[in-house]
Amino acid sequence: MSERKLDLGWLRIFEAVGRLGSLTGAGAELGLSQPAVSYQIRRIEEQVGAPLISRMHRGCKLTTAGETLFRAVHGGLERIDDAARQVRASLSSPVMRIFTDYGFASFWLMPRVAEFRRLHPGIDVHVVASQGLEGAFDGTSDAAILFGRRADFPGEARLLMPERVVPVCSAGYRARYGPFDDPRSLSRQPLLHLDTVGKPRWLTWTTWLAVQGVEREPAQGDLGLNTYGFVIQAALSEQGIALGWIGLVDAHLAGGSLVAVGPEVRRDDCGYWLVTTGEGNERRKALSDWLLSQPQ
Amino acid sequence: MSERKLDLGWLRIFEAVGRLGSLTGAGAELGLSQPAVSYQIRRIEEQVGAPLISRMHRGCKLTTAGETLFRAVHGGLERIDDAARQVRASLSSPVMRIFTDYGFASFWLMPRVAEFRRLHPGIDVHVVASQGLEGAFDGTSDAAILFGRRADFPGEARLLMPERVVPVCSAGYRARYGPFDDPRSLSRQPLLHLDTVGKPRWLTWTTWLAVQGVEREPAQGDLGLNTYGFVIQAALSEQGIALGWIGLVDAHLAGGSLVAVGPEVRRDDCGYWLVTTGEGNERRKALSDWLLSQPQ
DNA sequence: GGTTGCCATAGAGAACGTTTATGTCAGAAC
DNA sequence: GTTCTGACATAAACGTTCTCTATGGCAACC
Missing domain, CATH: 1.10.10.10 (Winged helix-like DNA-binding domain superfamily/Winged helix DNA-binding domain)
Structure with a gap:
């Protein structure tokens, strides 16, 4: 017509x-x-x-x-x-593609994207989750949400969520092996690690413990997993204590399935960054505006 | 405003x-x-x-x-x-300037320009008559009407009037010294010449007689005048025989104050050319259209 | 000489564009 | 924290514009 x-x-x-x-x-x-x-x-x-x-x-x-x-x-x-x-x-371009990592996709984006779709019924949103950064800037995505520090991204990237990390475990785990009133008490527990190829861009247990002034030798019960979804799943099944990123574990903390068992460590220069890819258009701007307007 | x-x-x-x-x-x-x-x-x-x-x-x-x-x-x-x-x-340009020679101005343009002004009441027409070509293309005129041959003018010049020449004298002169049935008879009469500095672009008596196959020595009674108006004035006062350009002497021929006394010589490559100067605009086009629409 | 088809004008009615009046509300000022 | 300000939104009424049909004029065509 x-x-x-x-x-x-x-x-x-x-x-x-x-x-x-x-x-x-x-x-x-x-x-x-x-x-x-x-x-x-x-x-x-x-x-x-x-x-x-x-x-x-x-x-x-x-x-x-x-x-x-x-x-x-x-x-x-x-x-x-x-x-x-x-x-x-x-x-009339019906699909918006968002490139991100599995953790952010699972815990932050998927629960919220329904609201975006409700606000913009004519837009289909496709979440493209990946292990690394490959494919983030190949032109097929309308936006990329990536973890890193300021210097890792173009000047126009916007900070969506600063990195705030707190140790978490299931309430049952704490009841059985706790309480964990002192950070040093965590060093005697099996810790759940998020593995990656190469140097991790996010905060690790090593850094967390160092900030607390706690020395710890690698315990035999520690577990390494290669996606954050697996890490949280292990924590929920009482296999150890995980690091919880505020913004990703909010629903679990609010629902009580996970509890915080130590102080928060914060790195304001690090976090999830929004990088808009390709030329600006109406929908891309609508998406960016919506993402940036989400409460932290 | x-x-x-x-x-x-x-x-x-x-x-x-x-x-x-x-x-x-x-x-x-x-x-x-x-x-x-x-x-x-x-x-x-x-x-x-x-x-x-x-x-x-x-x-x-x-x-x-x-x-x-x-x-x-x-x-x-x-x-x-x-x-x-x-x-x-x-x-908003209220004056149209036409550059031409005295002959064309006197005998062709001035009698007709009233009609143009009647058709275009908002336009004042100024006729700029000159002896030669100086000033024709200095940008102050909207149109130039000049005598010459095709090669003398830019490609877009338009032929307004081809050169057609016939010998003329007053009826009284013919009655007294005529008849002039044979071109050779003209060679014994005083001829009226239109003088100019340099080589004339228009037909001369020399050329006219040569075309008729008539040989003539310069007669003592010949008269040279430096404007065509003077030439026609001398012819009207029975001082000799002039060359008459069809288009310029039409009114005199029609009124009987002048009579043709020989055959017409025609040069289709020569005549009065219209050269539009400056960029085209509404009024200049109106002027050109009007000039070109005049009957010959 | 009659027909055709395009442009111009007039009058009437529909649609658009504007106003005034009023409501809402975020940011500025106190 | 409260009040004020000024900008945007909406509704209703009214004025202006735009459109229609009817009709006239007229040059070109048949």
């Missing part, structure tokens, strides 16, 4: 008359009667202060003044119509 | 809103109330199918879609307003 043209009044009428050399022909094309076209041309001639067409017995011709104005009107209409098409095309 | 702007409806309103970031401010600039502006923006958003501004509590901002459309509208308005200014500027 062809798109509906913007109402541009006499501009469309004049352009059609100039192009077709006929008031009747222009009216036929625009769905107007011939006197309506005649009326509009005369009114604009009054505004300009010069004849724009010379009327022949059958048909008409642009005057020199008319040709000058016609070129400008024709060019202007092309630009405005192009812009309208571009706006509409950008509205 | 500033010129009156073309009525461009929502285009002006949207451009002002986008530029000022305020519906109230746009209304103030355009002489509209704030609800009128609000109404227009909302209507065009319905037509486009997307929000064009995001409304804040105080003021507004273009959305990404709005920015796309704004650039096109802004550019389009500039072009249309420029064209309107150009059209109006070309209408």
Whole structure:
């Protein structure tokens, strides 16, 4: 179905008359009667202060003044119509892709994305979760949400969530092996590690303990897992104590399935960053605005 | 006094809103109330199918879609307003200057220019007559009508009147010294020459006689005059026989004050050429059209 | 000479665009 | 914390614009 043209009044009428050399022909094309076209041309001639067409017995011709104005009107209409098409095309792109890691996808994004879809029913959101950064900037995503420090990202990246980490375990675990009033008490427990290839960008148990001034040799009961979902799942099944990122474990803390068992460590320079990929358009901006407006 | 702007409806309103970031401010600039502006923006958003501004509590901002459309509208308005200014500027030049020689001015143009002025009451016509070509192309004239051959003028020059020449004298002169049935009889009469500095571009008696196959020594009674008006005046006062250019002496031939006394010599490559000077505009075109439409 | 088809004008009615009145509300000022 | 300010939104009424049909004029065509 062809798109509906913007109402541009006499501009469309004049352009059609100039192009077709006929008031009747222009009216036929625009769905107007011939006197309506005649009326509009005369009114604009009054505004300009010069004849724009010379009327022949059958048909008409642009005057020199008319040709000058016609070129400008024709060019202007092309630009405005192009812009309208571009706006509409950008509205009809139905899928928004968000690239992120598994942890953020599972614990933060998926629970919330329903609200975005409710606010923007015409938009489908696809979450593209990955282990690393490969594919984050290959142009197929509309936004990337990635963990790292400020210097890891382009200047226009926005901090979505600063890194705030607290040790957590299940309430049952604490009841059985706790209480853990002193950070040093954690060093005697099996700790759950989030493994990665290469140097981790997020806070680790090593760093957490060092901040507390606690020395610990690697205990034999420690567990290493390669996705954060597995880490939380192990904590929930009372296999040890995990690090909990505020923002990701909020629902578990609120529901009581996990409890905090130590002080929070915070690194304001680190966190989840929003990087908008590709050229800005209406939907991408809507997505960014929504992500940035979420309460922390 | 500033010129009156073309009525461009929502285009002006949207451009002002986008530029000022305020519906109230746009209304103030355009002489509209704030609800009128609000109404227009909302209507065009319905037509486009997307929000064009995001409304804040105080003021507004273009959305990404709005920015796309704004650039096109802004550019389009500039072009249309420029064209309107150009059209109006070309209408406000009240004097048309025609550069020509004295002969053409006296015998062809002055008798006819009244008709042009009657057809175009808003235009004053100034005839700038000159002995030579100096000043013809110095930019102060709107048109130049000059005698010469095709190669003497730019490609776009138009032939107004080809050169057709016939010997003429007063009826009284013929009655007294005639008849002149044979071209050779003219060689015994005093001839009236149109003098010029340098080589003449128009047909001369020398050429006319050579075409007839008549040999003639310069007669003692010949007269040389430096304007064509003087030449015709001398012919009318029975001082000799002149060359008469068809187109210039038509009124005298028709009225009987001059009579043709020999065969016509014609040079189709020579004649009066119309050269339009300066850029085309409405009035210059009107002048050219009128000159070219005159019967020969 | 009659027909055709395009442009112009007039009058009436529909649609648009504007105003005034009023409500809402976030930010500024006190 | 309360009050004030000013900008945007909406509703209703009114004025202006735009459109229609009816009709006239007229040059080109048949």
